[in-house]
Amino acid sequence: MIHLDRKYELALLAETVVDSAPIVxxxxxxxxxxxxLEGEFALSVADDWRGKGLGTQLIADIECRATSxxxxxxxxxxxxxxEPMKALARKNGIGMTxxxxxxxxxxxxxxxxxxxxxxxxxxxxxSNPAIAA
Numbered sequence: 078m079i080h081l082d083r084k085y086e087l088a089l090l091a092e093t094v095v096d097s098a099p100i101v102x103x104x105x106x107x108x109x110x111x112x113x114l115e116g117e118f119a120l121s122v123a124d125d126w127r128g129k130g131l132g133t134q135l136i137a138d139i140e141c142r143a144t145s146x147x148x149x150x151x152x153x154x155x156x157x158x159x160e161p162m163k164a165l166a167r168k169n170g171i172g173m174t175x176x177x178x179x180x181x182x183x184x185x186x187x188x189x190x191x192x193x194x195x196x197x198x199x200x201x202x203x204s205n206p207a208i209a210a
Contacts, residue, residue: 085109085116087142091131102126105135107143107151115150116143118187120162132165136187144189151187154179 091103109116176182
């Protein structure tokens, strides 16, 4: 990926080969705050590759890399109607909270230092106002 700040940003691409041509089937990114304590992440997996563990692998990789830089939290906003992403988040120990002033979104929050527990709906209460805002 081009124009990334190597100290604060990462983009991972997952590829496969079809008819001798590489095809991107997944992407995970994060951008850390300048203090590197928290960062925003995004994940995209091609339709034909969902449910095969690729999203879990990409999330694990960016979590590991962000943790090695000292990050304590990763977060991202997801459409409330995106049930596959919310299920993937729950499966990977990523909590969810409401996004203030936007009922169409939920914020997924991964505490990289502690395991978080969620209620049966998968919602957690964010303890860091900077993340929940």
